[in-house]
Amino acid sequence: xxxxxxxxxxxxxxxxxxxxxxxxxxxxxxxxxxxxxxxxxxxxxxxxxxxxxxxxxxxxxxxxxxxxxxxxxxxxxxxxxxxxxxxxxxxxxxxxxxxxxxxxxxxxxxxxxxxxxxxxxxxxxxxxxxxxxxxxxxxxxxxxxxxxxxxxxxxxxxxxxxxxxxxxxxxxxxxxxxxxxxxxxxxxxxxxxxxxxxxxxxxxxxxxxxxxxxxxxxxxxxxxx
Numbered sequence: 001x002x003x004x005x006x007x008x009x010x011x012x013x014x015x016x017x018x019x020x021x022x023x024x025x026x027x028x029x030x031x032x033x034x035x036x037x038x039x040x041x042x043x044x045x046x047x048x049x050x051x052x053x054x055x056x057x058x059x060x061x062x063x064x065x066x067x068x069x070x071x072x073x074x075x076x077x078x079x080x081x082x083x084x085x086x087x088x089x090x091x092x093x094x095x096x097x098x099x100x101x102x103x104x105x106x107x108x109x110x111x112x113x114x115x116x117x118x119x120x121x122x123x124x125x126x127x128x129x130x131x132x133x134x135x136x137x138x139x140x141x142x143x144x145x146x147x148x149x150x151x152x153x154x155x156x157x158x159x160x161x162x163x164x165x166x167x168x169x170x171x172x173x174x175x176x177x178x179x180x181x182x183x184x185x186x187x188x189x190x191x192x193x194x195x196x197x198x199x200x201x202x203x204x205x206x207x208x209x210x211x212x213x214x215x216x217x218x219x220x221x222x223x224x225x
Contacts, residue, residue: 014070015070017069018088019088021065021069022062022066022091022092023140025063025095027140028058028059028099029095029099029136030136030137032052032102035048036102040108040109049106052103053103059095059096063092066088066089066092070089071085087208090208091143095201098198098202101194101198101201102194104190104194105194108187112187121168124168125192128161128164128195128199129195131157132161132202135154135157135158135202135206138150139205142154143205146209148209148210151206152210155203155207155220158206162196162199165195165199168192169193172188
């Protein structure tokens with residue numbers, strides 16, 4: 001189905017423009033994520049915060065513009081390409097929500113202005129950050145090419161990341177890391193939570209390549225199911 005949708009997007013100027021905006025919004029999310037990680041672990045927090053919030057406003061503008069273009073297209077073209085418009089509208093919602101969770105990461109720097117302590121979980125967090133950055137770099141190619149094999153590979157990785165995040169969130173809520181202050185435990189738990197949600201919204205976007213419209217964001221069905 002994805003190739004047919006791509007033909008509809010590229011054949012219509014409004015949808016083509018809207019999809020280009022979606023790509024740009026995903027790229028902005030990737031930049032914001034890099035900046036947020038740098039802000040949490042590094043220095044120059046205030047300057048990074050301002051840059052992230054500026055980019056998030058641009059993503060919100062893209063979302064409104066995409067909705068406007070999709071509605072305009074559907075009002076002119078009718079039901080012929082309604083699924084293409086709906087898929088695009090669904091994808092941009094996930095892109096926008098990623099931006100919101102990235103802003104939540106930036107908020108953590110205000111909750112814990114001091115450098116975060118180095119613990120075993122720090123290594124896991126850095127591994128998850130690298131995986132998410134890699135997904136950001138691949139997702140445009142995955143969507144552009146409609147590469148279902150790549151989408152399935154990425155989808156499987158997001159499921160594992162979600163499981164790891166849950167395990168660590170539960171460990172911090174259970175106060176198993178007794179050597180940490182209460183504020184540090186809270187920040188670590190929230191950071192795992194925000195990474196989990198960013199990862200989940202990336203999974204939703206990836207699922208749009210594999211699943212029919214009614215199952216976007218839901219479990220990918222295999223031939224055996």
